[in-house]
Amino acid sequence: MIEIEEKRLASLIDITISEMVSEDEAKLFSYTKKINKLNIYTFLELAGDRDLTRSFWSSNSNDLTILGAGQATTIQAKGERFQSIENQWNELLRKAVIHNPFEKQGTGIVGLGGFAFDPKKESTPLWSNFPDGQLTIPEIMVTRIENQFYLTFNMYLRTDDHGFQLMEEYQEMESYLLEESSFFKKDVNMIEKKEVAPKQWMQTIQKATEEMKTSSTNKIVLAREVRLRFDERADIPSIIRKLIETQSNSYIFAYEIDGDCFVGATPERLVKVEGNQLFSTCLAGTAPRGKTTKEDQKIAEELYRDPKNRKEHDYVVQMIRKAVERYCTDVDIPSEPQVYMYKTLQHLYTPVTAKLMNSHSIFSIIEELHPTPALGGTPRKESMAFIRDNELLDRGWYGAPIGWLDSNNNGEFAVAIRSAMIQGTEASLFAGCGIVADSDPVSEYEETNIKLMPMLSVLGG
Structure with a gap:
């Protein structure tokens, strides 16, 4: 045969x-x-x-x-x-x-x-x-x-x-x-962790809050970087395996170009297309998981009622609604979010479904949606200008659309958060948070530490 x-x-x-x-x-x-x-x-x-x-x-x-x-x-x-x-x-x-x-x-x-x-x-x-x-x-x-x-x-x-x-x-x-050989996991051992300019990052938050008090900008997302060093070259299949085992309900991705590998476990779908059916996700507002079911529920209720997180989530909902309605019919977006629990974090979550017009493609939606308020801010032009001029890192593909599409008119792109750039024996990890006028730099710093946990945990941190 x-x-x-x-x-x-x-x-x-x-x-x-x-x-x-x-x-x-x-x-x-x-x-x-x-x-x-x-x-x-x-x-x-x-x-x-x-x-x-x-x-x-x-x-x-x-x-x-x-x-x-x-x-x-x-x-x-x-x-x-x-x-x-x-x-x-x-x-x-x-x-x-x-x-x-x-x-x-x-x-x-x-x-x-x-x-x-x-x-x-x-x-x-x-x-x-x-x-x-x-x-x-x-x-x-x-x-x-x-x-x-x-x-x-x-x-x-x-x-x-x-x-x-x-x-x-x-x-x-x-x-x-396709050889049927055994896979030998090669977990990395971290020997150095260095936060890149944390004090300057908090000073940038202060500058952002001052700007928002005197301008039309409502929210600016600022990201920071943590550098890791290992005792030997990081093994990409082992990292992927650990992400799959520990980060349920997340998109696991790895893209290798000329020896460098961008890898992560993101919870945030940007857009999915199956033929002419479109699916998107509004995901903004973050809290940690509790140690018990009772504590989990208490944190979830606080997240749901928290004005800052609800406002941050609503920015994303309204922006995605406006973008999707431009290219789709039969748009369905619930009026209230729900709390969605992941392995280490929980988020405010609102699903989006629609029917893509024949004259448009998944690229039309990606271009319209990126960057969402969850990764850029609002208004988009002003927040992006601030990030471009003041953020201390080059985000590269972090926070951007990553995914796939096929020759049968299917595809899916997610937002590349909870991610790291692996370069041999070193790695850069990224995390950000949405800054509003009354944001506290220390609290935002702690939030990024929570968001860094998924990647740190699989990289020996």
Whole structure:
């Protein structure tokens, strides 16, 4: 059976090559098949051993996991980044040859990646490998959905390629990555933790509160950085494993570019699209979990009634409502939030559902929503200007849209919080909070410590 499939696949490749009319022409060829269950961590570990670029995504309900190894191609933003990426994505799909009889979410051609928080902010060496926007189409991709596993391989074909030769190369890589070997967890040992300019960060909060008292700005989100150093190179599959084990109800992601890896566990969906159905989430207002059920409930009630957190949440709700109504019909947003409990934190949460108009795409919504008031502030223009001029770090992809989309009009992007940039034996962790006119710098500092806990806990802190 396997040999028959290999011959058929080689024949499909040769047919695609024969239909090319020019020596300069190249086509992206994509083929999806069903495979047996595999160990996702072993796959990532073996891909790393071969120095293949790795991508990872797991949904907040853990019903969809996407693993990528290698790069068939990448799409990088030019100029107007969201429009640029969308145009290149559509052109890539228009020319591609796709063999995918399953048409499940996350199969076929899938682009995984994200965007920078603010392309107008001067970039630093920390984020030098991460452009303003990039989607990676993996060479080999595994999708787990509905407890079934699918393998997709993507390759660019040219007129001088030969089907059986390409098949041999692909089969060697497939058999290596799907090898049934044991996964050896390699937990990191942190040997140094350094907070980057905490006093200056609190002084920036004071400056923000003074500005808000004399301007139309209602809220400014300010983030800070913590640097870690380990006794050896951090192992990305082990970090992903610990995030999955400890951060339930979160999106787990990892995007590797030229050896650097942006990884995290975020609770915050930006937008999800299934065909023309749209889903978004208003998530703002944070409190810790309690030690007992009774204490949990008490903190949740205080969070629900707290004027500052309710105001912060309402900013997000109103902004998302305005954005979604511009591109959608049948918009449904509850009038009151609920408290949603995660492993270490609880948040005010309001779900959003709508129907996407035919003339718009997931990129239209991303561009309209980013940055939400939960990551930028309100009004957007004024708060972003303050962040750009006063914040002490280059956020890079932190706080920005990260996710995936496929060739079947499905996709999902989350907001990259609770995250870290891993660079060999070092890491930068990020956390921020919403500053309003009566914010207390010390209290906001303590809130960022709570938000840093998820990543610190898996990195030995």
